[in-house]
Amino acid sequence: MSHFLYSLIGLAAGVCFILALKGLSKPKTARRGNIIGAIGATIATVVVFLYAQDGESLPLNNLGWILGAIAIGVVIGVPAARKVQMTQMPQLVALFNGVGGGAAALVAIVEYLHLGAKANTAEVIATVFTVIVGCVSFSGSIITFLKLQELMTTRPVVFPGGRFVIAGTLAATLGAAVWVVSALGTNPLLILAALALAFGILFVLPVGGADVPIVISLLNAFTGLTVAASGYVLDSTLLIIAGTLVGASGTILTRLMAEAMGRSLFGTLFGAFTAKPQEANGAAEDRPVRSGSPDDVAILLNYARRVVIVPGFGLAVAQAQHTVRELADLMLSKGIDVAYGIHPVAGRMPGHMNVLLAEANVPYDQLAEMEEVNPTFAQTDVAIVIGANDVVNPAAQTTPGCPIYGMPILEVSNAANIIFLKRSMRPGFAGIENELLYDPKTMLLFGDAKASLTKVVSALKNL
Amino acid sequence: MEPIAIISIFVLAVFVGFEVVSKVSSTLHTPLMSGANAIHGVILVGAIIVADHSSTNLELGLAVAAIILATINMVGGFVVTDRMLEMFKPKKDGENK
Numbered sequence: 001m002s003h004f005l006y007s008l009i010g011l012a013a014g015v016c017f018i019l020a021l022k023g024l025s026k027p028k029t030a031r032r033g034n035i036i037g038a039i040g041a042t043i044a045t046v047v048v049f050l051y052a053q054d055g056e057s058l059p060l061n062n063l064g065w066i067l068g069a070i071a072i073g074v075v076i077g078v079p080a081a082r083k084v085q086m087t088q089m090p091q092l093v094a095l096f097n098g099v100g101g102g103a104a105a106l107v108a109i110v111e112y113l114h115l116g117a118k119a120n121t122a123e124v125i126a127t128v129f130t131v132i133v134g135c136v137s138f139s140g141s142i143i144t145f146l147k148l149q150e151l152m153t154t155r156p157v158v159f160p161g162g163r164f165v166i167a168g169t170l171a172a173t174l175g176a177a178v179w180v181v182s183a184l185g186t187n188p189l190l191i192l193a194a195l196a197l198a199f200g201i202l203f204v205l206p207v208g209g210a211d212v213p214i215v216i217s218l219l220n221a222f223t224g225l226t227v228a229a230s231g232y233v234l235d236s237t238l239l240i241i242a243g244t245l246v247g248a249s250g251t252i253l254t255r256l257m258a259e260a261m262g263r264s265l266f267g268t269l270f271g272a273f274t275a276k277p278q279e280a281n282g283a284a285e286d287r288p289v290r291s292g293s294p295d296d297v298a299i300l301l302n303y304a305r306r307v308v309i310v311p312g313f314g315l316a317v318a319q320a321q322h323t324v325r326e327l328a329d330l331m332l333s334k335g336i337d338v339a340y341g342i343h344p345v346a347g348r349m350p351g352h353m354n355v356l357l358a359e360a361n362v363p364y365d366q367l368a369e370m371e372e373v374n375p376t377f378a379q380t381d382v383a384i385v386i387g388a389n390d391v392v393n394p395a396a397q398t399t400p401g402c403p404i405y406g407m408p409i410l411e412v413s414n415a416a417n418i419i420f421l422k423r424s425m426r427p428g429f430a431g432i433e434n435e436l437l438y439d440p441k442t443m444l445l446f447g448d449a450k451a452s453l454t455k456v457v458s459a460l461k462n463l
Numbered sequence: 464m465e466p467i468a469i470i471s472i473f474v475l476a477v478f479v480g481f482e483v484v485s486k487v488s489s490t491l492h493t494p495l496m497s498g499a500n501a502i503h504g505v506i507l508v509g510a511i512i513v514a515d516h517s518s519t520n521l522e523l524g525l526a527v528a529a530i531i532l533a534t535i536n537m538v539g540g541f542v543v544t545d546r547m548l549e550m551f552k553p554k555k556d557g558e559n560k
Binding site: 013017018020021022024026027030031033034037038040041044045048053060061066068069070072073074076080081082084086089090093096099100102103104106107109110111113114122213216217220224226227228231234236237238239240243244245247248249250252253260344345349350351352355358369 | 464466469472476477478483484485486493494496497499500504505506507509513516518522523525526529530531536537538540542543544545548550
């Protein structure tokens with residue numbers, strides 16, 4: 001295959017990726033967009049096998065190793081993607097992003113070893129960039145995975161002098177980068193990789209659980225840029241196009257997400273260092289709350305004219321999507337006006353809750369976005385908050401300095417009655433006390449969301 | 464390749480990347496991130512190229528690791544995105560209002 005044809009096919013794959021991103025930004029075309037992207041990636045992969053790089057002959061050297069490695073990747077990746085619970089999907093995306101970053105760093109290292117002294121300065125700089133950012137993306141993504149999987153604390157991890165350690169690691173990483181560029185050699189590069197891995201860990205540790213999706217999106221953009229830099233070293237237009245596209249769109253997406261959560265990117269990354277110490281957390285615990293029985297809840301609902309359901313991650317964990325739909329259908333049949341108030345970051349990521357409810361066949365027209373539903377709470381008789389906490393926490397509006405301050409919330413406090421379905425008094429993912437739980441118009445129904453809802457449904461049927 | 468050609472490609476791709484996602488509703492943030500994530504799995508192409516010209520066992524070992532990781536990223540990424548989007552398939556009266 002001629003170089004011209006090879007490049008032309010690469011360009012076609014690049015166009016596929018543009019169409020894929022374009023399609024993915026509209027609900028109607030999203031699925032087709034993803035498939036176009038997959039086609040582009042397949043074309044790009046197949047064509048490498050048909051073109052002899054650097055005038056070498058076909059088939060590729062080490063063909064058996066290459067095909068074997070791809071097979072292993074498929075055997076690991078596909079079942080992981082197929083079997084993952086939808087509730088755990090954000091951490092899988094984080095993990096996939098991390099391995100992509102790791103792959104880019106490895107590619108840069110191998111190419112560096114291969115080129116040796118033949119590499120020109122621009123190539124070495126691109127290599128150094130790829131190794132640093134790829135390693136940061138890899139180790140950072142692993143930490144986000146551990147946080148989302150709750151294998152480690154979801155609260156910001158800060159230690160005395162933390163910011164100096166981070167700044168020191170960053171300075172050492174940049175120093176090592178200069179060392180690699182000036183001295184060349186394998187050892188400096190490996191030290192650079194180790195420092196970058198450490199920096200990735202330190203950089204994500206102080207980020208609070210609720211902000212993790214923004215960091216995943218940022219690391220995703222980072223990985224894109226490393227792919228573009230590898231494309232430069234390997235002289236592949238396709239990698240430059242694909243990597244840059246992901247880097248640019250990922251940056252915009254990160255900003256959009258931060259806006260949806262009312263956070264500045266800077267606040268997300270460095271908030272833990274500047275936040276004031278939290279207001280007395282324990283003081284609130286002994287205050288009385290009003291808890292009710294499923295029958296109390298059913299009676300309240302039966303005489304309501306308008307009910308807004310606010311689903312949160314707890315609903316998904318309890319797999320209560322179907323039961324909540326049953327409750328909504330029952331209320332509709334009684335002539336009660338029902339809507340779901342969906343916070344942009346309900347669940348673990350923007351849009352996650354829409355995916356989970358769509359899985360339970362909740363009709364689109366009942367899902368109301370935050371801006372639509374907030375003005376209606378004043379006319380709402382009952383707001384049922386199911387397994388959500390941070391997204392309705394008034395502290396976001398009233399307590400400057402708390403980790404979610406400034407995040408837009410669902411203003412359920414304007415409803416005539418509020419029902420919280422909770423497992424316990426434990427605070428939400430962001431770890432902040434919710435004043436609303438102690439409000440006189442709030443009723444708490446403790447227990448597993450699915451079990452509680454089932455009881456409410458049968459109580460409501462009997463009324 | 465000419466440096467200016469590379470810079471041109473880079474700058475144009477940045478603008479295309481900004482443009483295609485500038486107006487996306489928050490509902491689609493997660494699938495879009497996941498789809499973009501799958502696209503950078505195309506680093507697989509780079510991993511195959513370096514595996515092809517690996518001359519030592521160390522190089523080949525690292526290249527094979529890169530291929531495995533890149534394949535997981537690419538294949539897993541597209542599959543999981545498709546699963547998310549399956550949920551958005553049009554119902555009787557279609558569209559998101």
